[in-house]
Amino acid sequence: MNAERITPIDINANQAVKYADAILAERSEQARRLKYLGGGSFGRAVGVTLENGREYVLKLLLAPDMMEKECRDLRLLRENCPVRVPAVLYSRPCDDKIPADAYAMEKIPGKSAVTDICLFLSSKKRRLGFADEVTSALHAVHECVNGTFGDTLCPRHTDWLGLYKPFAQDILTRTHAAVRRGELSQSILSAAQAAFARFDDIFCEPVTQACLIHGDLNVANIMVDKGRVSGFIDPLNSMYADREYDLFQFDNLTGKRFFLADTYIAKYGASRNVRAKLAFYGLFNEIYCYFKAGTLFPAIMRPLVKNMRTQLAAL
Ligand SMILES: Nc1ncnc2c1ncn2[C@@H]1O[C@H](COP(=O)(O)OP(=O)(O)O)[C@@H](O)[C@H]1O
Numbered sequence: 001m002n003a004e005r006i007t008p009i010d011i012n013a014n015q016a017v018k019y020a021d022a023i024l025a026e027r028s029e030q031a032r033r034l035k036y037l038g039g040g041s042f043g044r045a046v047g048v049t050l051e052n053g054r055e056y057v058l059k060l061l062l063a064p065d066m067m068e069k070e071c072r073d074l075r076l077l078r079e080n081c082p083v084r085v086p087a088v089l090y091s092r093p094c095d096d097k098i099p100a101d102a103y104a105m106e107k108i109p110g111k112s113a114v115t116d117i118c119l120f121l122s123s124k125k126r127r128l129g130f131a132d133e134v135t136s137a138l139h140a141v142h143e144c145v146n147g148t149f150g151d152t153l154c155p156r157h158t159d160w161l162g163l164y165k166p167f168a169q170d171i172l173t174r175t176h177a178a179v180r181r182g183e184l185s186q187s188i189l190s191a192a193q194a195a196f197a198r199f200d201d202i203f204c205e206p207v208t209q210a211c212l213i214h215g216d217l218n219v220a221n222i223m224v225d226k227g228r229v230s231g232f233i234d235p236l237n238s239m240y241a242d243r244e245y246d247l248f249q250f251d252n253l254t255g256k257r258f259f260l261a262d263t264y265i266a267k268y269g270a271s272r273n274v275r276a277k278l279a280f281y282g283l284f285n286e287i288y289c290y291f292k293a294g295t296l297f298p299a300i301m302r303p304l305v306k307n308m309r310t311q312l313a314a315l
């Protein structure tokens with residue numbers, strides 16, 4: 001949980017396909033088709049179809065030191081998730097020829113739920129069915145527990161809040177500085193300040209169980225095929241954590257339309273003040289992402305600030 005800025009390696013869609021082609025040539029694999037699939041701040045995914053018809057996905061990682069963790073977390077989640085998580089097939093560290101680490105993984109059928117317009121427009125019953133499938137699978141992941149909290153590679157904290165509160169304090173300190181530099185707005189700072197001032201009220205219940213979390217399960221990282229959930233992809237910051245630290249992403253993008261967080265809470269229960277906690281986790285995570293990647297998405301940030309104020313008023 002380190003908010004230091006990472007400057008991503010600059011690779012566009014065309015270059016990603018060219019690098020994928022070079023990796024295949026190195027492996028003496030014949031590609032019939034290479035297709036750019038998409039990517040966010042730190043990834044570029046390319047779909048590979050080989051001459052023999054076999055398909056897989058090559059992902060280039062735009063930040064150094066991501067590959068070991070991402071591959072390990074995919075394996076760990078795959079072992080503990082009833083919904084398919086792609087198997088890692090091979091990895092290739094960066095060198096003079098290709099400036100980004102890359103790994104290959106099994107292709108999940110279907111498409112990202114965020115792009116499935118039929119699912120978005122489907123009946124409430126259908127959307128609740130989707131939420132039921134997603135939350136059952138995520139809860140199974142959360143049932144993988146550990147004796148200590150922290151990064152999956154080195155979980156060494158005995159207390160969740162002892163790990164999370166200094167992180168939130170660091171984000172707040174950095175937010176002050178970013179507002180002074182004119183990078184972030186005063187409204188973000190005042191919401192974060194007001195929330196941090198109530199930290200001990202919001203987090204009044206101790207977190208007793210360290211649960212495996214995906215870390216970035218928003219609807220863009222849920223795959224759907226023929227109306228069913230076909231896979232979870234793209235873990236980020238997977239940890240042994242408060243399991244509620246895995247729920248705030250559900251409300252980002254179109255997640256609310258599918259009642260994802262509500263369904264999880266109704267099925268599996270939640271701690272006192274869960275709404276305020278999710279608002280806090282969501283706001284501080286979005287500010288953290290700004291520091292990490294340098295990109296601010298007002299369409300995501302604005303509702304998080306508003307929700308934080310609403311939850312504080314209701315506390
Ligand atoms: N294993 C996979 N199977 C099928 N499609 C995938 C797979 N991995 C990634 N994709 C596609 O590529 C897009 C970007 O990949 P993702 O791993 O989410 O990158 P980022 O880390 O940049 O968000 C996804 O939204 C999805 O459409």
Ligand SMILES: [Mg+2]
Binds near residue numbers: 040
């Ligand atoms: Mg993604």
